[in-house]
Amino acid sequence: KNEVEQSPQNLTAQEGEFITINCSYSVGISALHWLQQHPGGGIVSLFMLSSGKKKHGRLIATINIQEKHSSLHITASHPRDSAVYICAVPRSGNQFYFGTGTSLTVIP
Amino acid sequence: NAGVTQTPKFQVLKTGQSMTLQCAQDMNHEYMSWYRQDPGMGLRLIHYSVGAGITDQGEVPNGYNVSRSTTEDFPLRLLSAAPSQTSVYFCASIGGRGTEAFFGQGTRLTVV
Numbered sequence: 001k002n003e004v005e006q007s008p009q010n011l012t013a014q015e016g017e018f019i020t021i022n023c024s025y026s027v028g029i030s031a032l033h034w035l036q037q038h039p040g041g042g043i044v045s046l047f048m049l050s051s052g053k054k055k056h057g058r059l060i061a062t063i064n065i066q067e068k069h070s071s072l073h074i075t076a077s078h079p080r081d082s083a084v085y086i087c088a089v090p091r092s093g094n095q096f097y098f099g100t101g102t103s104l105t106v107i108p
Numbered sequence: 109n110a111g112v113t114q115t116p117k118f119q120v121l122k123t124g125q126s127m128t129l130q131c132a133q134d135m136n137h138e139y140m141s142w143y144r145q146d147p148g149m150g151l152r153l154i155h156y157s158v159g160a161g162i163t164d165q166g167e168v169p170n171g172y173n174v175s176r177s178t179t180e181d182f183p184l185r186l187l188s189a190a191p192s193q194t195s196v197y198f199c200a201s202i203g204g205r206g207t208e209a210f211f212g213q214g215t216r217l218t219v220v
Contacts (some may be wrong), residue, residue: 010168031138031207042114043198050207090206094139094158095166098152 003027006099013106019074021102022089026068033070033096034061035086041078043086046072077106114199114212116164121189124142129184129215131199137210139202144168144195145214157182164166174204189219 005024011020023032034047047054047061049070054061058077063070074081087099113132121127133140141156143166153166157176171193173185186193199212 030205033209035209035211037180040216043211045209048207048209088209090202094202095141095153095156096151096200096202096207096209098151100148102148 002099003091003097004087004089004099006085006102008102009100011105013077013104015078015106015108017077017106019064019077019081019104019106021072021085021087021104022066023070023072023099024072025087025097026028027089027097029065031090032045032063032070034070035087036089037084037086037101039083041083046085054072074104079106079108082106112201112210112212114150114215116215117213118139118151119185119215119217120157121217123189123191123219125189127189129186129197129199129217131182131184131201131212132180133182133201133210134180135201135208135210136179137201137203137208138179140176140184141166142172142174142184143198143200144193145198146195154184154197158210186217191219193194193217 031050037043049063058075060073084101086101088096115130138159142154143151155174157163197215201210
């Protein structure tokens with residue numbers, strides 16, 4: 001069983017659509033990261049959440065600690081949002097449990 | 109990715125060759141890690157370090173060596189490359205008890 005489960009695995013959307021990516025985890029955490037990886041690119045941390053909601057431009061991340069669930073929302077999606085989005089939760093030794101990622105393609 | 113420099117970005121090796129992937133950070137983080145990323149498997153931990161002079165194995169350490177002589181640098185060595193080591197490798201620098209996470213740009217390695 002994976003400690004971090006993401007859904008969906010793959011997602012295709014039309015430009016302008018509202019997108020939601022979900023992450024469920026089974027371990028107790030102090031924080032959760034949403035990471036972004038563009039094709040052929042590096043990994044960037046978009047958000048670090050410990051409670052509630054954070055917003056950065058068209059990206060919104062929410063977390064429910066009691067339900068062990070987080071969502072990443074993208075409003076008014078754009079082709080440049082096409083990337084793999086990865087959920088990560090810290091574990092002992094400052095390492096991470098990673099989800100397997102959601103591959104998002106936004107079509108013009 | 110401010111703070112983490114990883115090189116090279118691309119590399120092709122022949123089976124049996126050795127090489128070193130370089131990783132450096134300037135954030136004074138104690139924790140650094142190396143991951144490999146394979147299709148359908150996500151990021152898997154190869155080796156990690158909790159400070160200068162201290163390293164330990166992760167989930168998939170075989171065929172790799174690391175050392176941490178300074179806080180800044182954490183190189184990954186492939187001793188005798190095998191096709192199974194074809195992958196994308198990421199170095200990570202972690203701070204704030206997991207609340208700060210910075211990754212290198214990745215190294216796309218092909219072993220033929």
